[in-house]
Amino acid sequence: MEQPTYTPKEFASLLGISKSRLLKMEADGNFPQPHKQNGMRVYMPFDIPLYLNIIGKDKLVVNKRRQIFLNFKGGTGKTSVSAFYGFRLAQIGMEVLLIDLDPQGHLTQCFSIDYSNFDATLYNVLIERMDIREVIIDTPVKNLKLIPANLDLSPVELALTSMNARELRLRKCLAEISDDYDVIIMDASPSIGLLNLNGILACNELMVPVLADFLSYHGLKILFETIATIEEDFDFILDNIYIFLNHYNASLNISQRSREALQEHYSDYLMKTIIRQDTKMAEAASMGMPIHQYAPRTRGTYDIDAFIREIFPKLPIAI
Numbered sequence: 001m002e003q004p005t006y007t008p009k010e011f012a013s014l015l016g017i018s019k020s021r022l023l024k025m026e027a028d029g030n031f032p033q034p035h036k037q038n039g040m041r042v043y044m045p046f047d048i049p050l051y052l053n054i055i056g057k058d059k060l061v062v063n064k065r066r067q068i069f070l071n072f073k074g075g076t077g078k079t080s081v082s083a084f085y086g087f088r089l090a091q092i093g094m095e096v097l098l099i100d101l102d103p104q105g106h107l108t109q110c111f112s113i114d115y116s117n118f119d120a121t122l123y124n125v126l127i128e129r130m131d132i133r134e135v136i137i138d139t140p141v142k143n144l145k146l147i148p149a150n151l152d153l154s155p156v157e158l159a160l161t162s163m164n165a166r167e168l169r170l171r172k173c174l175a176e177i178s179d180d181y182d183v184i185i186m187d188a189s190p191s192i193g194l195l196n197l198n199g200i201l202a203c204n205e206l207m208v209p210v211l212a213d214f215l216s217y218h219g220l221k222i223l224f225e226t227i228a229t230i231e232e233d234f235d236f237i238l239d240n241i242y243i244f245l246n247h248y249n250a251s252l253n254i255s256q257r258s259r260e261a262l263q264e265h266y267s268d269y270l271m272k273t274i275i276r277q278d279t280k281m282a283e284a285a286s287m288g289m290p291i292h293q294y295a296p297r298t299r300g301t302y303d304i305d306a307f308i309r310e311i312f313p314k315l316p317i318a319i
């Protein structure tokens with residue numbers, strides 16, 4: 001993963017203005033001095049909020065969001081989609097914090113971050129009361145931060161059992177830093193336990209990737225029942241639930257049928273965007289790279305962008 005940069009043409013088109021206007025406003029001293037790379041003028045994602053402000057456009061994000069990618073069924077794309085989506089949001093200028101809630105550390109590996117880059121996980125925060133700021137690590141992208149995970153996180157379930165307010169510890173710790181980020185994105189493991197319960201209660205939006213098969217469809221029922229119980233027991237309401245199809249192959253009959261079943265029973269939550277099967281997505285994840293850098297113009301990147309436009313319909317930039 002590398003720090004993304006934009007050429008003047010790309011940057012102007014992202015902001016919805018002409019390159020000549022961008023350069024003229026710069027010449028007039030309206031903008032800060034652009035960065036230089038190998039003598040060329042470049043722009044960084046973290047410049048976007050300032051430029052939007054100067055040209056009088058809306059902020060990228062008005063209400064800060066905390067989202068958890070969750071499905072009790074394994075292998076539906078929680079990790080890959082959350083990683084690629086989180087990276088892309090940072091690439092378009094948002095302040096993003098990704099949290100790996102899975103002791104398998106797959107989200108961490110999606111960014112090629114290995115054990116030598118960190119020595120603490122949420123275990124230290126939730127159980128040993130370490131300051132959450134101490135487990136947030138930098139990535140090569142300035143406005144993308146990560147709370148990584150590895151197997152050291154696995155005893156957290158057992159350790160939480162004997163603690164006070166065990167379900168709400170993550171929410172409490174996040175409250176201290178949530179103002180620093182436009183979006184906080186968590187990648188959950190395919191299980192229901194105290195760590196995932198902490199994740200759900202610390203978020204206001206649930207993102208549910210499903211595969212177009214009937215096993216996934218039945219798994220949703222269990223997920224919705226669990227969420228309903230949590231909402232009742234904790235007097236808590238999620239602001240949004242987004243169900244989306246991932247790994248979709250339109251040529252399969254079963255895909256069409258399970259999509260129709262989802263539309264019939266979950267129309268209030270089902271997203272219009274479908275993330276299609278794309279081998280580049282699997283390749284990118286296994287290479288530890290975001291799809292937008294591994295294969296910038298492929299089905300996967302178009303679908304992730306459509307996904308973002310649906311979740312942030314008022315985005316003041318053109319993607």
Ligand SMILES: Nc1ncnc2c1ncn2[C@@H]1O[C@H](COP(=O)(O)OP(=O)(O)OP(=O)(O)O)[C@@H](O)[C@H]1O
Binds near residue numbers: 188275280283286
């Ligand atoms: N749209 C897609 N097209 C092709 N391959 C995909 C797509 N989405 C996910 N994959 C691949 O499917 C596999 C499972 O994805 P992923 O690990 O993201 O799922 P998960 O829900 O996080 O799994 P787990 O429940 O084990 O945490 C991975 O090999 C991933 O690269």
Ligand SMILES: [Mg+2]
Binds near residue numbers: 078080102188
């Ligand atoms: Mg996963």
